Amino acid sequence: MVPEIGQISLALALCLAVALAVFPLAGAHAGNARWMDAARPCAAGMLAFTALAFAMLAVSFFRHDFSVQYVALHSNLKLPALYRFAAIWGAHEGSLVLWQLILSGWTAAVALASRALPQVLRARVLGVLGLVSIGFLLFILLTSNPFLRLFPAAADGADLNPLLQDPALAMHPPLLYMGYVGLAVPFAFAISALLSGRLDQRWARWTRPWTTAAWMFLTVGIALGSWWAYYELGWGGWWFWDPVENASFMPWLAGTALMHTLAVTERRGLFGNITLLLAIAAFGLSLLGTFLVRSGVLVSVHAFASDPARGLFILVFLAVVMGGALLLYAFRNAGANPQTGFRLVSRESALLVNTVLLSAATVLVLFGTLYPLALDALDMGKISVGPPYFNLVFILPMLPLLLVVGAGMHASWKATDTAAWGRKLRAPAAAALIAGIVLSVAVYGFAGILTGIGMLTAAWVIAAALRDPVAWLLRRGPRPRRSAWGMQVAHCGLGVTTLGIVVVSAWGVETDRSLALGESLEVSGYEFQLERIEDVDGPNYQAAQGVVQVSRNGRPVTTLYPQKRVYEVQQSPMTEAGIDAGWRHDLFVALGEPLGEDAWSVRVQIKPLVRLIWLGALIMGLGGFLAISDRRYRATGTGSKEQ
Amino acid sequence: MKPRRRRMMAMTSGLVCLAAATALVLTAFEQNMLYFYTPTEIAAGVAPEGKRLRVGGLVERDSVRRTPGSLEVRFDVTDLDRSITVAYAGVLPDLFREGQGVVAHGRVGGNGVFEADEVLARHDENYMPPEVADMLEERGHPRDASLP
Numbered sequence: 168m169v170p171e172i173g174q175i176s177l178a179l180a181l182c183l184a185v186a187l188a189v190f191p192l193a194g195a196h197a198g199n200a201r202w203m204d205a206a207r208p209c210a211a212g213m214l215a216f217t218a219l220a221f222a223m224l225a226v227s228f229f230r231h232d233f234s235v236q237y238v239a240l241h242s243n244l245k246l247p248a249l250y251r252f253a254a255i256w257g258a259h260e261g262s263l264v265l266w267q268l269i270l271s272g273w274t275a276a277v278a279l280a281s282r283a284l285p286q287v288l289r290a291r292v293l294g295v296l297g298l299v300s301i302g303f304l305l306f307i308l309l310t311s312n313p314f315l316r317l318f319p320a321a322a323d324g325a326d327l328n329p330l331l332q333d334p335a336l337a338m339h340p341p342l343l344y345m346g347y348v349g350l351a352v353p354f355a356f357a358i359s360a361l362l363s364g365r366l367d368q369r370w371a372r373w374t375r376p377w378t379t380a381a382w383m384f385l386t387v388g389i390a391l392g393s394w395w396a397y398y399e400l401g402w403g404g405w406w407f408w409d410p411v412e413n414a415s416f417m418p419w420l421a422g423t424a425l426m427h428t429l430a431v432t433e434r435r436g437l438f439g440n441i442t443l444l445l446a447i448a449a450f451g452l453s454l455l456g457t458f459l460v461r462s463g464v465l466v467s468v469h470a471f472a473s474d475p476a477r478g479l480f481i482l483v484f485l486a487v488v489m490g491g492a493l494l495l496y497a498f499r500n501a502g503a504n505p506q507t508g509f510r511l512v513s514r515e516s517a518l519l520v521n522t523v524l525l526s527a528a529t530v531l532v533l534f535g536t537l538y539p540l541a542l543d544a545l546d547m548g549k550i551s552v553g554p555p556y557f558n559l560v561f562i563l564p565m566l567p568l569l570l571v572v573g574a575g576m577h578a579s580w581k582a583t584d585t586a587a588w589g590r591k592l593r594a595p596a597a598a599a600l601i602a603g604i605v606l607s608v609a610v611y612g613f614a615g616i617l618t619g620i621g622m623l624t625a626a627w628v629i630a631a632a633l634r635d636p637v638a639w640l641l642r643r644g645p646r647p648r649r650s651a652w653g654m655q656v657a658h659c660g661l662g663v664t665t666l667g668i669v670v671v672s673a674w675g676v677e678t679d680r681s682l683a684l685g686e687s688l689e690v691s692g693y694e695f696q697l698e699r700i701e702d703v704d705g706p707n708y709q710a711a712q713g714v715v716q717v718s719r720n721g722r723p724v725t726t727l728y729p730q731k732r733v734y735e736v737q738q739s740p741m742t743e744a745g746i747d748a749g750w751r752h753d754l755f756v757a758l759g760e761p762l763g764e765d766a767w768s769v770r771v772q773i774k775p776l777v778r779l780i781w782l783g784a785l786i787m788g789l790g791g792f793l794a795i796s797d798r799r800y801r802a803t804g805t806g807s808k809e810q
Numbered sequence: 811m812k813p814r815r816r817r818m819m820a821m822t823s824g825l826v827c828l829a830a831a832t833a834l835v836l837t838a839f840e841q842n843m844l845y846f847y848t849p850t851e852i853a854a855g856v857a858p859e860g861k862r863l864r865v866g867g868l869v870e871r872d873s874v875r876r877t878p879g880s881l882e883v884r885f886d887v888t889d890l891d892r893s894i895t896v897a898y899a900g901v902l903p904d905l906f907r908e909g910q911g912v913v914a915h916g917r918v919g920g921n922g923v924f925e926a927d928e929v930l931a932r933h934d935e936n937y938m939p940p941e942v943a944d945m946l947e948e949r950g951h952p953r954d955a956s957l958p
Contacts, residue, residue: 402901465940531835549846549941551864556842560835679900681881740904759881759901768881768901 170235170314173223177264177314180216180271181304183209187274187297191290195362203290210278210293213300214271221268224255224313234320237261237313243326243736245707253337254327259461259477260313262340266457267303269341269348274300277352277377284373291359292352299351302484310476326736329708335395342388343415347453349381350422353429354450357443358492361499366443371433374446376800378429379653382422383791389415390784398744403677403755403772405780408557410465413536414456417529421449424525427518435580437515441522447492452529454485464540510582517575524564524571531560569624569665572658573599573631595630602626606670611775614673621669628662650797657790664783670776679759683766691773694718695756700767708734708741713767715745715756729758729769753777844915846941848949849887849894852918859918865894866913866942874908887912887924890951898926905931911942 187209194202224237228251233239241254241261256262274296281289307313330336356374360366392415397405406412425445431438459465462478509515535552543549577591603623607613632655638644647655676691687696698714710730717724727745734741747754752775759768846864847857857863870893873886881900885908886893896914906912906929916926930939943953 535839549864549944550843551846552839553842553844556838559838563831563834679881681879683879742904757901762876762878762881764878766879770901 169223169226169230169232170316173220173227174312174314176216176220176223177304177308180213180220180267181301181308183213183216184297184300184304187213188294188301189297190294191297192294195287195290195294200286203286206290206293206297207278209297210271210274213297214268214275217264217268217271221255221264224261224264225252227314228252228254231324232320233322233324234317235313236315236317239317239321239324241327242324243707244323245735246324246327246332247706249334249337250327250332253331256340257327257331260307260311262344263303263307263311263461264313265341266344266348267300267307269344270296270300270303270351273349273352277355281373287363288359288370288373291362292355295355295358296351299355299488302488306477306480306484310480324736326707326734329732329734329737329739329741330399332707332734333395333399335391336399339388339391339395342384342391344388346381346383346385346388346422347415347418347456349377349384350418350446350450350453352377352381353425353446354492357446358495360443361492361495364499366432366439368433368436371429371442372800375426375429375433376795378422378426378446379791379795382419382426383788383795385415385419385422386784386791387788389419390781390788393784394781397777398746400742402742402757402770403744403774405671405777408535408554410536410540411460413532413557414459417532417536418449418452418456420525420529420532421445421452424522424529425449427521427525431515431518435509435515437509438519438522443496445522445526447489447496448529451485451489451492452533454481454488458482458485459536509580512578512583512585512588514575514578514580514583517571517578520571521568521575524568528561528564531564532557535560566620566624569628569661572661573627576631576654576658577634591634592631595627595634599623599627599630602630611670611674618669618673621665621673625662625666625669628665629659630662632656632659632662648797650794650799653790653792653794653797655790656793657787660783660786660788660790662783663779663786667776667779667781667783671774671780674775675777676773678771680769680771681762681766682769683764686766688769688771690771692719693724693754693773695769695771697767697769703730705732707736708732710743711758711761713745713756713758713769717747717754725754727754727756729756731758731760748778750778751775846913846945848889848945850889850892852894852924853892853922857918859920862915862917864913864915864941865896865924866911866939866945867893868942868946869906869908869910869912871908884923887914889945889949891949894922894924896924896926896929898929900929902929903931907931911939913939913941 187206190202190209191206194200194205227235227238228242229248231238231242231244233242237258237260241258242251246254254261256265274293277296278293281292284292353374356370356377360370392412393405396407397403425442428438428442428445432442458478458481462481464478535556539550539552573595574592578588600623603619603626606626607619607622613619635644635647635651636655639646678688678690680688682688682697684697684699687694689695694717696716696718698716701712701714703710703712710732712728712730715727715729717727725747727747729745730743732741732743733739742757742759744755744757746756752773755770755772755774757770759770761767844862844864846866849865849867851857852865865887867887867889870886870888875884876882882897883899883902884895884897886895896916897919898914911931913930914924914926915928915930916924919925947953
């Protein structure tokens, strides 16, 4: 009964999505206020029924209902409760239900928070979100039904992929989807602007907080994924330029660019067309990411051909959404016609450079991700593009960008008084120079020109971001307003992440060795001794656990317990690294495999400042939060007066 | 004349920078593009010697040989027609097994041994490395073939 309720809920949600798309859009076109007012109850109803479907899936998992195929394939009697819940989005069908739940959530949030918006705009935004929902609900119901029954019911389930049995990864998809799907909101705003042919500064002010909110979730979600890869994939890398990672990173890059052009559109009424294009591109890249991850194309272009329904559906959906949006963009000119310009040295210029460089990075990553797929699909050979390509094409635009970030955030709108600007930048430049040189020469030891430049850039971004808050604390400057705080904090986070990346890339140490019991290995002054291997039983796995004593100059530092797990049901081995996390560095030990004669292959790593990579991302997210909380975005009261 | 000349200068330097960046990107792309070869192709000498490439197939049963006290390991990879010996020094991936699919990145050495610097196995129990599955299929074997 429970799965059927879920199924019916999804169908009802689809009906409401259709109503949400048809009535408000038709009403906005015909000027029918009552039709437009249907948007809000429809949005609320769609959320309610999607949530009910999600709850029914959750109940099926908790009750071990193995007569539901999806549950039978991705759960197990021994699976701990937390992971039974996370298993809902542990595979294709359920993750789409989560996707749709989040989309309904964003839609309802827009409906709730948009009282101050003009009725036509509100109706159009919600209508477009309804259209997107139709696409995804149809996708679920036609190709990926999670409530499909299995007859006869399985006695026990096939278990969740052991890689996913981890707290961080349980949280990763919801956060990432909040970001991905959140980009549908600026997309809907952009389409509404194109439909009405009006794009003004108020439009940008309404769109901004939604964009920033989506970006915030995307930032934290990506960081969480990177952290998970670091400790769970077992081998200490934190970014692999894997197509799945790129799929989430490209919308982030486009979304970041969008957030910045929106600032120009709001404050100065400029860059309207770029903003629209970026809003379309950012959501398009989210859909593309979904296609890449969910269609099986990445497993093999040919595997996609053997099960075409799902991939084809998303591809057609992507083509319709993007094609429609771009056609609308081509034929409707909604860009504000600016009467004003700006000088060469101004914040507008800096943000234009920012947009160009971020877009270039997006295109280059996109190229490296799609080219092998295209070549394979055309049967022109199987190639893969290695990380060095991505590293280079990413650093190439990022290095100048980081320099511009530091300088640009202190430039004034319209035209900058160059002398005053120089005076403002003097202190952070000096601080960055000193900190960069001291860190890269005295603390860590010189490691090449490029690393030195990287250190200086990171220090420069942090120092420039902290300039105004520090001046305020020293009572030499005004108190920054909330949105400026947000910007400074986020840029500081960017600098912190950059610092972590540079330091861990340049001074991280990595050693693979064969280690017999009792034998020890010295890495960067630390002594790692493999004391013994013991057997450990988990709730649904057995593990061989190494006991590794770490000491420095004969004094014990810590004991690490790396594990090699074998999960009972799927019988797949998993490496669980032993990590001593610290501010200065992480000590990292992972067990490879038994080599015979009491020896194991062991990977030992020292990762200086690796935590800063994720900490910086959290700081960026915090910056986004501060920016949204600025009073100017609370559109109640004042907003309605502005109409 | 002067502002015009300045604009010309700015545009020229911009174009030079763009051209340099494009050249750099294309070189990086060219150098990091790894082509996939089958053991049969390598045995036939189709694969360029000394260039980095990928080879894939199934690990032959009882072919894994280790050098005691080190991480050096050799194993044979087959496409069910021909096989090639792969030499590697490092930690093998969790899902590396005899009889199952594997992809190695590296170079063909002078003695016909493939010197790998990276070895990849399946992501989980359900999937083969895609290149290997496609290759087996093209050679008329089931996509998920494994050695007995």
